[in-house]
Amino acid sequence: MAVSLARKPVPPHRIAASLLFARTFDERPQLLRGIRGGAPIIIIDIGDRIMLDEVALAWQRILFGDDDKLDGISIVDRNDSTPEIHFMIVKEPPKPQVRASNGDITLEELSMARPIIAISPAAKSHLPDVLIRAATERINFPTLDLATIAQIIRIVTGKTIRQPIDANIVERTTLADLVVAVRYDRTPAECVAELRRLSMAKENLKASRELALVDLHGIEEARTWAEAAISDIKAWRDGRIPWSQVPSGIALSGPPGCGKTTFAAVFCREAGLHMVAATLAKWQSSGEAHLGHLLRAMRQDFEEARANVPSCVFIDEIDSFPSRSGVTHSHRDYVVEVVNALLAEVDGIKGRDGVVVIGASNEITRCEPALLRAGRLEKIVTIGLPSAVELELMFRVRLKSDLAQEDLATIVELTTGMVGADVERIVKDARRFARQADDRAMTLSDLRNAIVRPEVRPTEQRWRHCVHEAAHLLVDVILFGPDGVLATMASIGRAGGRSVRTIDPGRFFGTPDDYRRRLQVILAGRAGEECLLGSVSHGAGGEPGLGSDLEEATQLASAMVTRLGLAGTGYLTYFGRSQNVRDELAFAEIREAIGRELSDAAMAAEILVRAHRRALEAVARLLLSSGRASGADVAEVLRGRGSDRTARRVDPLRAHGLAGSERSWSAKDSPTAREPN
Template identity: 65%
Template sequence: MSWSSAISSGIALNGPAGCGKSTFAAVFCREAGLHMMSASLAKWQGSGEGNLGHLLRSVRQDFEDARANVPSCVFIDEIDSIADRASISHAWRDYVVEVVNAVLAEIDGIKGREGVLVIGATNAISRCEPALLRSGRLEKIVNIGLPDSAELERMFRVRLRGDLQQEDLTAIVELAIGMVGADVERVVKDARRAARNDGGRPLALRDLRGALVTNDDRPLELRWRNCVHEAGHLVADVIHFGPDNVFANTARVGSRGGRLVRTTAPACAGTLEVYRRRLQVILAGRAAEELLLGAGSHGAGGARESDLDHATSLAAAMVGSLGVIGADYITYFGPRDDTRTLLSFAEVREGVARELADAVAAARSLLEANRAVVEVVAQRLMDRGRVAGAEVSEVLRRGRVQQSSPNAASARAQLDGVCRGRSGSARFNQGFEWH
């Protein structure tokens, strides 16, 4: 039996931009000894004069080249560009449908021809033409997520090529959480450039940090607000999901002024209680600003990947897709990750508004009961730029904390003795009585 009859005829790689989908395909083809044909809708459209006939001819040519060079692989990048025919309503619908049909016909045409594999890559599998993903086509979906801390360290080590072998990269990796391989490559290149420009000296750890972290030239008031915001997230997360593998930092990385990071996601039973706790954690940053500073700021929203973006998407999934809210919201309106479609229904918008309002109120109540802890964590973020979940757990573990004054410095003085101690992995007491 040949290798081609023992594996899927097609694979779809799904993951965020820069996570290495194209690199994976190239390495796989090289290691498997496959002739690789790289294609995309943009490439096909750019062939000849770009009219439909030239586009279809280019599609056929790539697949014919693959058949003529077996064993081979056709790698199609950005397969979400091959649109879902059912969603097309514009005047060029016939053109798009003909293109989609041509690609599907070529993929079907490799059946029975041993030695040709098709790999597609996308950042948004939900936007792909469903027929492209059915059995016999790109039938195997492989999700490539963001790298965890161990994987990020390996990425840095590979790109450092033996430099900084004796240095501990933990702090660098923690700052890089959320990045992908392309980001790591850029950081290392920028760090090497900084070392070269500084008299051609050897690469140092400070060069990596300098390539990651931008100078924090914000006014003191804004830096303090950022610390309060991240402290709110961290305290709520530790209370609801425990102290292990979680920390907050306030380093300026790109356009981000700070973040909460869990290096290992907690197990999720998928119940309403778990989802509502997660909403509280997401909105706890804004709630902390309201509690300690008198009002929330626009820092929780305004952009994709912001707190409000994540919270709205999660609430929309709860109400319109997951069926966890209750009998009034048991209808499936669309995929959980298709927030735009879910919010197009008035019933979902109403439920989302209620869930978000309840989550903000619950987060504020939780933080108000632990105001002293929030203030201490915020002050420590101001002083050190990083606080681990174990430190928060230690304060909670020691019992009832005296209600602090509004003055953050005074609160820190009151509680410094309570929080001083081991920063190892403390266990969160699930029986703690809220006060």
């Protein structure tokens, strides 16, 4: 079919739409004959919105020339030799009354035996059911290919392209890229060069973050789900199983930076899924925050997914859709309608064949429970902090060939408790350090410098930090064992030291005593400072922005009182799913119960550190001299084998001029030493 184009410059994306639409009917000559002499029912799905807009402008001219001018839904009155034609272009999912009206019009046209052409992103959700059932031809609109791009360049520039276009460039070229690269004032070679530049920019961006599922460590359960889903999606594509047998909904829960978004992107790439990324904030910002604007934006994202199956809708921060039963404020109706709309989309009322839905949250317990039930986001995967082995694997993946022969044990130790996003940032910073230092090869020191701030603390302050972390470590080992716990004194971020546990204690069964022991560990730093230094610092209390010990302990005690039923028979009440401790503290009885739990735990921690005062001081000295101490080191000290080793070393307190002040640290007489009940 010949395409008539004006001599003046024509946008390349308009030419693309015309060429591809013309090709669609050139490859099906019977359709055009049928339109002129019969009554075919033709449905065309065009998932690309830009392409759909351009086809809507060009299709009539391509088929019938420039004589007829049509807008909206109408009938074309032609000469006696050509039947009337009904056409329908639906760009947005219609409201129920509009869909019903379109169905009535379709029935009328069918009864008159008129040809019908219907164009939409996805027929199932945009067009009347009766039209879909009556369709004699279903067409998926073709995508850009090498021949079409070459023809577009020839039409726009007026010159034939002399050099072949790389297939990878074609694969990554969009309609928007054509507008940027292909211009009438350029030669074909310049157009191709610009397309190559745009393609390389995409490739570089992709390569900088491109990982495979096998490269994702610390999320084994999610990875297992993804591998099974990819296998089943392939079986569905081959027609061997229905979509109902494909695992198509998962909710990921974990701390910020643990890889939830990266997992979704990698899974979509390996499964060959079109990815639609969404958040409640994105939907709200689509208009003026009116409910109708939000719901329309939500609907459009799901329609885009349905128009590009197989696809995936990734919804980040799904805890933004809270439990409807817990919403009590004045805007409750608004929130409930938003949640209901999401449930309807995820549930597949409009059809979810070929669409996977992935949700991600830092606090999955705040989500609407109906969103997590079977048939929606039915698989819930909790992602924790990576182990030492997983951290090293994360570093190796991102370092690639750099530092291949180096031992990363010290780096892993410093980053214990961090997540994948931290690892990525550290490696990026280390590469920058090496690049700015005469573009030399990266060294282990570059990695360390990307983690640890230069040490500028006064000795007195550093000693206080050592005492604080030593107390955490000591009490943790005494109550939960030495495996998988470590304290370091490196200045990382705003913290001057930290004590972390990477292995769940085997003795934790969720009993009141278990939680109270956990409270003792959290408050031990405070008790250690009081024991050895005679006072506590704000680091043991509520210094803003650090997630302080007191904040963490209060949150845990609040959970014991309000949700877990672990604060005694006098407080056996469930106060709801809310995790807003500030709201819970508004109730006097809750404040009283939380205060009692914290006071009891603080007293027990103080008794415990005073009972092991010499061990506490030995561990603190070890931290001051070497900058680290493990659970095994503490166990050795407690067994009495660490004292001589510590004594034989240069006394770090004397070396720093602090030995004379030791008397003031023990000025208070400690109570009779005893183990806490």
